[in-house]
Amino acid sequence: MKIDRDMFPGVIKLPYFKVLTSEKKITRLDRPEKVRVSLKQHIGAPCHPLVEAGEQVELGQKIGEPEGDISAAVHAPYSGEVLDIMKCPIGPNEKADCVIIKVAEEQPEKYTEQIRDPAEVTAEEIIEIVQQSGIVGMGGATFPTPVKLQPPKGKKIETVLVNGAECEPYLTVDHRLMLEKAEELIEGTKLLLKASGAEEAMIYTEDNKLDALKIMEEANDDPRICVDTVPTKYPQGSEKMLIQAALNKQVPSGGLPFDIGVLVQNIGTTIAIYEAVAYDKPLIERVLTVSGQNIGEPGNHMIAIGTPVEHVLEQCGGIKSDNSTMVISGGPMMGVAIEDLTIPVSKGTIGLIAIPASMGKTKKMRPCVRCNKCNEGCPVLIYPSYLSVCIEEGRIDEAAEVWDIFDCIECGICSYVCMSHRPIAQQIREAKQEIKARREQAAEGGNN
Amino acid sequence: MSIDKSPIKTSPAPHFHSGVTISSAMWDILIALLPITVVSLFMLGTGRVVLMLACTVTGALLGEVVARKYKGEEITLYDGTALISGLFLGLILPPTVWWAMVPLYTFGGFFATAIVRDALGGLGRNRFNPALSARILLLFGRSSLVYLAPFILRISEAFEPYLHDLEVLDLVATATPLYAASEGLAIPEISNMIFAYQGGAPAETSVLAVLAGGIFLIVRGHIKPHIPVTMISTFFVLALIFSDQPFFHLLGGGLLFGAFFMATDWVTCPLTSKGQIIFGIGIGILLAFFRFFVADLWVSPGGVAFSIVIMNGFVPYIDRLTARPKYGQQRKG
Numbered sequence: 001m002k003i004d005r006d007m008f009p010g011v012i013k014l015p016y017f018k019v020l021t022s023e024k025k026i027t028r029l030d031r032p033e034k035v036r037v038s039l040k041q042h043i044g045a046p047c048h049p050l051v052e053a054g055e056q057v058e059l060g061q062k063i064g065e066p067e068g069d070i071s072a073a074v075h076a077p078y079s080g081e082v083l084d085i086m087k088c089p090i091g092p093n094e095k096a097d098c099v100i101i102k103v104a105e106e107q108p109e110k111y112t113e114q115i116r117d118p119a120e121v122t123a124e125e126i127i128e129i130v131q132q133s134g135i136v137g138m139g140g141a142t143f144p145t146p147v148k149l150q151p152p153k154g155k156k157i158e159t160v161l162v163n164g165a166e167c168e169p170y171l172t173v174d175h176r177l178m179l180e181k182a183e184e185l186i187e188g189t190k191l192l193l194k195a196s197g198a199e200e201a202m203i204y205t206e207d208n209k210l211d212a213l214k215i216m217e218e219a220n221d222d223p224r225i226c227v228d229t230v231p232t233k234y235p236q237g238s239e240k241m242l243i244q245a246a247l248n249k250q251v252p253s254g255g256l257p258f259d260i261g262v263l264v265q266n267i268g269t270t271i272a273i274y275e276a277v278a279y280d281k282p283l284i285e286r287v288l289t290v291s292g293q294n295i296g297e298p299g300n301h302m303i304a305i306g307t308p309v310e311h312v313l314e315q316c317g318g319i320k321s322d323n324s325t326m327v328i329s330g331g332p333m334m335g336v337a338i339e340d341l342t343i344p345v346s347k348g349t350i351g352l353i354a355i356p357a358s359m360g361k362t363k364k365m366r367p368c369v370r371c372n373k374c375n376e377g378c379p380v381l382i383y384p385s386y387l388s389v390c391i392e393e394g395r396i397d398e399a400a401e402v403w404d405i406f407d408c409i410e411c412g413i414c415s416y417v418c419m420s421h422r423p424i425a426q427q428i429r430e431a432k433q434e435i436k437a438r439r440e441q442a443a444e445g446g447n448n
Numbered sequence: 449m450s451i452d453k454s455p456i457k458t459s460p461a462p463h464f465h466s467g468v469t470i471s472s473a474m475w476d477i478l479i480a481l482l483p484i485t486v487v488s489l490f491m492l493g494t495g496r497v498v499l500m501l502a503c504t505v506t507g508a509l510l511g512e513v514v515a516r517k518y519k520g521e522e523i524t525l526y527d528g529t530a531l532i533s534g535l536f537l538g539l540i541l542p543p544t545v546w547w548a549m550v551p552l553y554t555f556g557g558f559f560a561t562a563i564v565r566d567a568l569g570g571l572g573r574n575r576f577n578p579a580l581s582a583r584i585l586l587l588f589g590r591s592s593l594v595y596l597a598p599f600i601l602r603i604s605e606a607f608e609p610y611l612h613d614l615e616v617l618d619l620v621a622t623a624t625p626l627y628a629a630s631e632g633l634a635i636p637e638i639s640n641m642i643f644a645y646q647g648g649a650p651a652e653t654s655v656l657a658v659l660a661g662g663i664f665l666i667v668r669g670h671i672k673p674h675i676p677v678t679m680i681s682t683f684f685v686l687a688l689i690f691s692d693q694p695f696f697h698l699l700g701g702g703l704l705f706g707a708f709f710m711a712t713d714w715v716t717c718p719l720t721s722k723g724q725i726i727f728g729i730g731i732g733i734l735l736a737f738f739r740f741f742v743a744d745l746w747v748s749p750g751g752v753a754f755s756i757v758i759m760n761g762f763v764p765y766i767d768r769l770t771a772r773p774k775y776g777q778q779r780k781g
Contacts, residue, residue, distance in 0.1 A: 253776035324457045337458035360463035366470060367572040370714045380775035404774050412462030419468045426460035
């Protein structure tokens with residue numbers, strides 16, 4: 001079968017700025033004095049704390065117990081003393097219970113010796129270990145991995161897709177991991193195959209990361225795993241787009257990848273699964289790209305979960321501009337701009353980007369002139385221009401019923417190309433929340 | 449090197465913008481109009497063309513100011529949209545004597561932006577192409593003026609010297625190659641029409657200059673070739689069947705300018721590629737109908753304008769009919 005890898009429109013050419021960090025090896029920074037570990041770092045219910053203020057915790061000790069089916073455990077990223085458990089900001093307009101730990105001077109050496117042979121473990125054991133290790137999707141969505149590994153009854157996973165199509169500008173986390181931890185990645189992929197019962201696995205990267213492709217091909221010793229590239233194109237790293245480019249399949253509207261027998265995993269998550277199985281290492285640290293024109297020394301760093309953003313930025317040379325800076329958690333297209341720099345790095349933080357605020361500066365919103373750029377660029381083939389006008393005029397129901405607002409993946413292309421400077425992606429995000437709130441309200445009303 | 453030095457700003461994602469604005473797109477359209485404008489200056493006389501464009505542009509700018517003031521909306525002359533509408537109108541009107549151009553063409557420009565654009569929807573919402581609608585209005589207006597002018601002029605002896613202009617008015621105004629052909633006058637050489645021809649509206653003076661502008665717009669990504677290609681080829685096929693001089697019909701008159709610059713107007717053309725093809729074919733058929741079956745000279749000079757404006761009316765329906773299937777809907781999983 002000839003696969004047309006170029007199926008979604010993707011007309012935009014983004015400035016990538018990946019060269020700032022793509023050659024920089026992953027390093028560790030100095031430890032912070034205190035870490036603030038949020039008990040809600042995943043989609044689903046927050047954990048309840050297992051420790052109290054004043055208690056001593058050890059590196060890797062479980063400090064948050066998951067609640068409900070969709071949740072993930074949280075572990076201590078350092079040995080030290082629990083100072084407090086309190087509600088703290090963890091993102092813009094978002095607060096959660098956080099365990100604040102004073103980091104001890106002496107830290108034990110752990111997770112250096114292999115304690116299990118990954119080839120020996122069974123599927124059930126893998127899922128149990130992943131559960132105990134608090135592993136979630138590390139590409140930003142933070143969906144608890146064990147839930148993904150066990151699709152509902154009647155659905156079978158046939159293909160595992162490991163997503164190395166890091167398409168956001170600046171970010172080089174997955175790129176560096178593929179280069180530096182190719183063997184662990186292949187081992188992790190084998191574990192995914194075993195845990196999910198799939199027959200084949202594919203690791204895809206974009207064709208602007210051919211060095212990573214070469215290294216992974218050399219490391220690959222399993223005939224069930226295929227390593228290949230997809231075209232460099234934003235938003236290729238989106239689950240739906242990658243499935244289309246890699247398998248020539250589309251996730252049905254409103255469905256999830258397992259509806260068509262596919263499991264998509266992030267590079268970092270796959271490596272974390274291997275480390276959890278082989279070294280019993282819980283998810284207590286992650287790699288992030290610290291980059292942007294306004295950062296002193298861009299780089300890729302292994303950062304403990306709970307480290308304040310402030311500390312990371314200071315360790316990377318601080319912000320070196322007198323003009324307005326925008327600090328973004330994540331990439332510039334889908335990431336969130338943060339104002340409060342005391343918030344902690346979490347399992348889903350893929351990068352910290354400091355760019356001149358002028359780069360994203362948009363002018364005053366003008367009427368839509370139907371130039372069609374957003375519609376041409378929309379990877380899920382909906383009509384952002386109509387959505388934008390509908391939402392502006394308050395016709396929100398029409399946005400949901402006629403213009404498919406819930407198919408939007410919020411990639412931000414529409415806002416990026418809009419010559420009338422309409423904040424289309426933002427309009428869509430807000431309208432989605434409003435519709436959901438209304439529907440919940442209606443459902444509650446029906447129950448009473 | 450500290451964090452406090454630099455004020456932290458926030459904004460909703462995405463935090464990048466392509467930098468393209470309405471004004472930058474309008475600059476591209478201005479560049480695309482440059483070749484044909486320059487040729488028309490040489491062929492029709494600098495003074496006449498400049499006066500004509502000045503009239504329509506002034507009218508268009510004035511129209512935006514008056515209509516927006518009246519509606520209580522922001523006046524945005526800087527974005528260049530009114531300027532472009534005025535220029536478009538000026539380029540598709542026949543040059544005539546100054547005392548007819550100043551009031552009529554200024555009013556045409558005013559009508560285009562104030563009524564067709566701002567009153568009937570507003571920027572981005574108008575159903576019909578402003579410049580073409582004004583062109584149609586003036587077509588009727590000019591014809592009536594031809595009949596009324598003798599009476600007006602006789603009112604005052606001061607106008608006596610202009611009386612002889614009347615004959616000129618009627619002749620110059622319709623002296624397109626098409627008119628010449630229909631009256632059995634000498635048909636211009638095809639090669640002249642391609643490079644530079646002395647007659648008709650400024651937009652009709654050179655096929656090559658129009659093509660250059662149109663191709664520039666396609667290359668810059670502002671328009672897609674669907675509409676011009678389908679519109680021109682549909683008309684040409686029909687011209688082959690119904691006319692003795694298909695090439696002449698293809699190159700003479702406002703077909704090419706209409707195809708590249710007027711029918712492709714973002715606001716009044718379909719969004720979808722399929723829709724644009726239907727739209728282009730529709731215009732081609734209508735134009736052939738007006739050119740070959742409606743002999744009335746009153747209508748045929750405005751054939752292109754009529755065809756496009758009629759199809760403008762169908763755009764919302766065409767768009768709805770040709771909406772593409774979204775991701776996750778078009779193929780079995």
